[in-house]
Amino acid sequence: MPIAYSYKRFSSDAQEGNDSIRRQTAAAQKFIEDHPEYDLTLDTTLSLTDAGVSAYTGKNLKTGALRQFVDAVRSGLIPEGSWLLLESLDRFSRQSVNLAANELLNLINDGVVVVTLHNETIFRREDYQGMDGLVNLLGAMIAMQGHYQEQVTKGKRVAEAWRAKYAKVTEGHIVTKTTPFWLEVNPQRTGFVVLDDKAEIVREIYKRRANGEGKASIAADLTNRGVPTSRGRGSTWHPSAVEKLLNSDTVIGVLENRHGERFQNYYPAVVSQEVYQAVKSLRQQATSKGHTPTHHPLTGLVKHMPCNATMRRINKGQTNTKKMGKSPVRLQCSSCGVWLPYPMASSAVSDALFNSQWVPAPIPEGKESIDLELSLDALMDAAEETFVRFKKSKNPADRQQWERLTEEVQAIKSQLKEVKGRNTMLLAEIEEQRLKTASSLLDAVRSVAKRIEINEDLTELSLTMLSGKIVSVPVNPLASFKD
Structure with missing residues (x-):
């Protein structure tokens, strides 16, 4: 008796309010009831719901419940011959057809029977031995492309709507739902009201930073005084929160929107231009104590392969696991x-750089060394011929010529060694200078690495050179953070 799994997905709270999950579940149950010939049993142990997960970006196939289903199939936890019930193919994917069809075929080839409930189309591996499978696949590809184009069109409409919305900024309209924590929208929604107590915190932070005080010192003092954070969820300020402000x-x-468009005078200013410019200039300068801002060479360079998302350096909070140990400073996937x-x-990046045998490009040896090597080859050939002739003739003249040629060979070898030695010293000087300009091996990574990727279970790192x-x-796994 085959087991049927009902996969459900919705991408917004509005759809949840419209009872999307109930509709998709009911469709799966109805299919099983209407087709007793398949003798299906609906699984109720595995939750296959992706709530608020996008199929257009493929997130449900990368990190969602659908990804877990695929992994369970490939690991054998879900046996071949199991059924996957989808309301329609857009529940499965809204990516372009080349990506969506590939994922669907992989699942079918793993022995899963896929059903689209809205038209009761069945996709089986064995059907592709005949025309039925091809016809169904062509229909699926057309549908997938339609779902993708629909999403693209919707995206364009949304973008146009946002452009029209932002065009109203110059007319004094409020176009944002969220506001900075020191402001609130007035009851008429015609402007903003400054919350003086919170705005004063902002001004204090800016003034203290303009006077040269460090972000960590400001954060520690705000925390010690019990000043509520910007989110109002506590009183622990982190230097990163101060820096963000x-x-x-x-x-x-x-106001700056996600497209980088800037709108002046949208919010009431709470910091003077003088103080703001003073703080801005410090971003590129040392603090009053002479320290330059800490540079973290891996920031923005490492990606988590399954999510294709950047792994960010996090330096707040604390995690503690038996495998990793205690670590307040970590590299964390921004997606999962x-x-x-x-x-x-x-440490892994340093190992990769070392294993890559990265050195500056070799210096061309030039005409001098090339001429010497050609002369050496010719003399060695002549010496060998003369020695062979001497062994046969025992002629003293041949012996004298062989000894002269041997001396010349040794002389040229010495000259060649000297030339190559000069090149090696020059190469070492260049390498030494490069290491002086880079504070560490890791600082050199951005000049030689194209990208860095870490696999799904964080056990292997791949570095792609330029x-x-x-x-x-x-x-x-033993290089865990040490207190």
Whole structure:
């Protein structure tokens, strides 16, 4: 008796309110009841619901419940011959047809029978031995392309709507739902009201930073005084929260949308231009104590392969697992949230750079060394011929010529060794200078690496050089963060 699994997905709360899950579940149950000939049993143990997960970006196939189903099939937890019931193919994917069809075929080839409930089309592996499978596949590909184009069109309409919405900013309209924590929208929705107590915190942070005080010192003092954080969920301020506020242009009234368009005087300014410019200039300068901002060379360079998402350096909060140890500083996937200690990641990158045998490009040896090598080859050939002739003739003249040629060979070898030695010294000087300009091996990574990727379970790191060479190294599980 085959087991049928009902996969359900919706991408917004509105759809949930419209009873999307109930509708999709009812369709699966109805299919089973209407087709007793398949003798299906609906599974109720595995939750296959992706709530608020996009199929257009493929997130449901990367990290969602559908990904878990696919992994369970490939690991054998879900046996061949199981059925996957979908309301329609757009529940499965809204990606372009080349991506969506590939994922569907992989699942079918793994022995899963896929059903689209809205038209009761059945996709089986064995059907592709005849015309039925081809006809169904062509229909599926057309439907997938339609779902993809629909999403693209919807995206364009949304973008146009946002452009029209932002066009009203110049007319004084409020176009944003969220506001900075020191402001609120007035009851008439015609402008903003400054919350003086919170705005004063912002001004204090800016003034203290403009006077040269460090972000960590400001954060520690706010925490010690019990000042509520910007989110109002506690009183623990992190330096990153202070830095985010100091990098914001909203304090001088600027609204910047996700397309990078800037609108002046949208918000009321709560920081003077003088103080704001003083803080802005410090972003590129040392603090009053002479320290330059800490540079983290892996920031934005490492990606988690399954999610294709950047792994960010996190330096707040604390995690503690038996495998990783205690680590306040970590590299964390911005999509699925998996992490590993930052020292572990940097150690793996250093290993990859070392294994890549990265050195500056070799210096051309030039005409001098080339001429010497040609002369050496000719003399060695002549010496060998003369020695062979001497062994046969025992002629003293041949012996004298062989000894002269041998001396010349040794002389040229010495000259060639000297030339190559000069090149090696020059190469070493260049390498030494390069290491001086880079504070560490990791600082050099951005000049030689195209990308860095970490696999799904964080056990292997792959570094792709600008040359195209790929170096893979294991991530050392013993390199956990040490107190």
